Amino acid sequence: MKYKDQHKGRYSEFREQLNSRLLILDGSMGALLMKRGLPAGYAPDLWNVENPQVIEEVQREYAQAGADILITNTFGASKLRLNEYQAYSRIHDINARAVAIARKAGGDRCFVAGDLGPCGDTIYPTGSRSFAEIFEVFREQARILIDEGVDLIIVETMFDSLDFKAALSAVRDISTH
Numbered sequence: 001m002k003y004k005d006q007h008k009g010r011y012s013e014f015r016e017q018l019n020s021r022l023l024i025l026d027g028s029m030g031a032l033l034m035k036r037g038l039p040a041g042y043a044p045d046l047w048n049v050e051n052p053q054v055i056e057e058v059q060r061e062y063a064q065a066g067a068d069i070l071i072t073n074t075f076g077a078s079k080l081r082l083n084e085y086q087a088y089s090r091i092h093d094i095n096a097r098a099v100a101i102a103r104k105a106g107g108d109r110c111f112v113a114g115d116l117g118p119c120g121d122t123i124y125p126t127g128s129r130s131f132a133e134i135f136e137v138f139r140e141q142a143r144i145l146i147d148e149g150v151d152l153i154i155v156e157t158m159f160d161s162l163d164f165k166a167a168l169s170a171v172r173d174i175s176t177h
Helices: 011-020 030-035 044-050 052-064 079-083 088-106 131-147 161-174
Strands: 069-071 111-116 152-155
Touching: 011 111, 030 044, 030 052, 044 052, 044 088, 052 069, 052 088, 069 088, 079 088, 079 131, 088 111, 088 131, 111 131, 131 152, 131 161, 152 161
Parallel strands: 069 111, 111 152
Antiparallel strands: none
């Protein structure tokens, strides 16, 4: 069976809810983590494994405030971004833990959105990478998030439309949902 024919998240329920009511996203993760001690210049994504209780606390507060969708703490948890912190070898654990933390914090009430942020470089001619290379960076992270059961994927804060296209293409390559 092809991978894109499988999905273990709550996608169908999410689509039903989205068609019938307004859904509220959570808010900033980075600013709240800084208030809780995240050092300036440190990767927030690493806190999924180093300080998971803080991530869960922030997401639980968003759920209690009425958020319907909790976004995973994976904005910078792609290969290129994690390489900046010599943490690429932990990519699976960092992304998987982010999904588990958000799912626990939101319980059955909240949907979990896997977050794909900018990958750390851009596609030629504005950057030094090929479309195929950036596609694979996003595909690797998206596959982990989808395998771990996110209900949807959010692609955010892309500075170049080709990066957005690579991220969206990578997600669609993995899942028709």
